[in-house]
Amino acid sequence: GQSLEQPSEVTAVEGAIVQINCTYQTSGFYGLSWYQQHDGGAPTFLSYNALDGLEETGRFSSFLSRSDSYGYLLLQELQMKDSASYFCAVKGGATNKLIFGTGTLLAVQP
């Protein structure tokens, strides 16, 4: 089977930096993605790591260590609009289906 574990909730203040961790167990590995979902909305793609290391996209960065089966999403200069749920996800094989992590609810406070 496959499982991806994340902290259930994280709270931070505006302007701060927050890291959301993801540990995974998969039968195969085709890369780790991160998605943001606001309440009642669709998931939107944030970042993707196929190889070890850090990927930076504006205020968001994502890191992957395949040897540790671990990755994280780093959000910098937090804004109120970043309050949302964040999910890591792995591709479940060559079919492109995504297996999502347990999700982290981020609350950004003034």
Place this chain on the structure above:
Amino acid sequence: GAVVSQHPSRVICKSGTSVKIECRSLDFQATTMFWYRQFPKKSLMLMATSNEGSKATYEQGVEKDKFLINHASLTLSTLTVTSAHPEDSSFYICSAPRAGDEQFFGPGTRLTVL
């Protein structure tokens, strides 16, 4: 960017009725689409892979006779919840991958079964 639409966005039905949800890729063709279900404050759970021109592939524990999937064309997949019951109330989301690219998600359909 690519757009995936879903219809309806919200539906309320009586227990025992069937509900059809449509998922369309608006500006690209998708031979494969995916259907997810999400309960409040929970993660997205993959239900099935919709394959154009062939049978859907269901994840373990998902009843194929209850959740009928039809991939009628390269831009349309439908999910029919048959004989819906209150426990089927959930947020249903489809997605479609564009070749060599990320997946694009529909806006979701909130189903409430009374």
